Amino acid sequence: MRVGLDYRPATVAPQSGIGRQVCALEQALLARNATTLVRFSEAPLDHAQRQSACCPEWASPLDGLQRPQVRLRFEAGFLPRALREQRVDLYIATANMGLPLGRKARNQRQALLLHDLFQLTEHNHHRSRLKALAYRFIDGLSIAWSVWRANRVWCPSLFSAEETKRLFPFARNKVRVLPNLVEPCTSEPAPRPGSLPARYWLAVGTREPRKNMAHFVSNWRAARAASSEVPDLLLVGHCEDLPETLRTLPGLHWRSGLSDAELQALYQHAECLWQPSYAEGFGLPVVEALGYGTPVALARGSALDEVAPSQSPRFAPHDADDLRRCLLELAQRPLPRDESLREWAARYAPAAYRARLDELLRELDA
Template sequence: MRVGLDYRPGISNPNNGIGRQNVALAKVLGELPGVDLHLFTPAPAGHPLRGRAHCPRWESPVEGQQRLPRRLRFELCYMPWALRQSEIDVHICTFNMGLPLPPRPVGVRYVLQLHDLFQLHLKNHHSTWLRETVYRISDNLSICYAVYAADRIWTPSQYSADEVVRVFPSAANKVRVLPNLVPAFTLESVMPALPLPSRFWLLVGTREPRKNISWFIEHWLKARTANPAIPDLVLVGGGEFVPSEQRALPGVHLMPVLDDAELHGLYKAAERLWHPSYAEGFGLPVIEAMAAGTPVAVASGTSLDEIVPPDTPRFSPYDEAAVVELMHRLAHPEDPDRQALRDWAHRYSEQPYRARVAELLQELQA
């Protein structure tokens, strides 16, 4: 089976959630027996990927692959021709949208990896109102087209699968669940160079409003004012999106960009990871923390409910009193069963992921 994979997230932002899944899927597909993998992406002149991927003749910077003019040029002017020339059987796009625009090459089946539908109804951070409006409209059109054009839609959680069916009932027969891959850390963990408190709670992923970080910090401050035993907070990922008055609070520590070894060091050193998101399609940091043996506490109501053990502390992302009460209850260190947490996280490791990908491709081939 000749499989094409849109590798734009892997080249433009390999360290965010979608980019890491793109890279992970490429690795697994490249190692599956019976799969002849072909990567497709724009790239700058001289980029190493041009030696092993299908790239348009025109040069394209690594940054800004999501910009609409560049997307249209790639998805309309290049991909239909490139898929036909490469005789691809199955083409996979991994970032909620981006399937090639018509004309569709004869015989090619399309797979859309749809992580969530939050772009349709939640605001993201953009530099201007005009930019936000343009991206909201284009994202809506792109996702709707991709759902319509896809032969299969892979979602990382049952929650996301149910949301796709709720919003697009006609796509119900296309939807399959492929949980995200959370690879084992292979590097020796190290602590970031910045000084850190002896005890801290960790939050990873602060950029988008749906991560609910400002709300969490507000109620952490209330709880800590009443109970000094509540640990400091360490925040990873886009600290500039935290309100300035909260960034300056005593006990709040903002981390710069970290490599994998430093992030793993934080996971292992944290007393607990909190994930207060009110809209989550999977929750990668939650699994990464448990894989490091670190206990977690999660907001209820979306995919986080299904990816953690039943006895995990949970709270409503809208209930102020409940989260403050839970912080008081978890203020003192506990002795968690770290091996049980690692065992739970193992269900999202490479072996089960590889088996599920092979199963989904076999279904398409049949």
């Protein structure tokens, strides 16, 4: 089987959540017998990606690959012909959309990795209201086209799968769950990051409004005022994502641009990971933290109901009283590190991911 993979997310941002899943899919496909992988991407003319991927002859700026006009040129003006020339049996679009526009080659199958539908259901981060409305309209058309065109739609959680069926009832029979791959933690303990307090809580991701971080930080501040036992808070993100009044609170620490090793060290030494999002398609930081035996506390609802054990503390994402209750309880009675949390996280390890991918590929090949 010759499998074509939309590699654009990994070209632009290999350390992003979607980019890492594209790389995971790439490695799983390379490990399969009787499977040839062909990457399809865009890049500047002097970019190293052109040595390993099938790219259009024109130059493409890395910071512009998500622009509608750039996507249209790639998906309509390059991809249909390139897939036929490369004799691709199965093409996998990897970023919620991106299946080719135009005539599909006979017997060619297509799959769509649909991570979530928050581009359509949530207020996302854009520089202007007009831009937000334009992107919602264009993304809506692009996602609907790809869901309609795909032979299979692969979602990382039951939540995302059910949302896909709700918004696109015509696709009910082709939606499947392919949980994300989460690499297991290293066996060696990482050195404790410098300049951090003896106790700290951790939260990862601040940009999108659905991360609910302003609400969380406001209530962390209130809980800290009520009890001196509430630890410092370390946020992985950018301070500009929060209102100015919350950016420089006492006990609040910021980190960004971390390497994998630096982030892993933060997971290992955190007393607890907090995930206050009111909308998640999977919840990668939750599983990453659990892989180190680090307790997690998370909001109820969306995919977060699936990715953590039932005994993990939970709170209503918009209920300030419930959140403060949870904050104060865990400050006064911290949860111990637990090896059973590692066992839970193992269900998202490479072996489980590759076994499920094989099932889905065999189904498509039947």
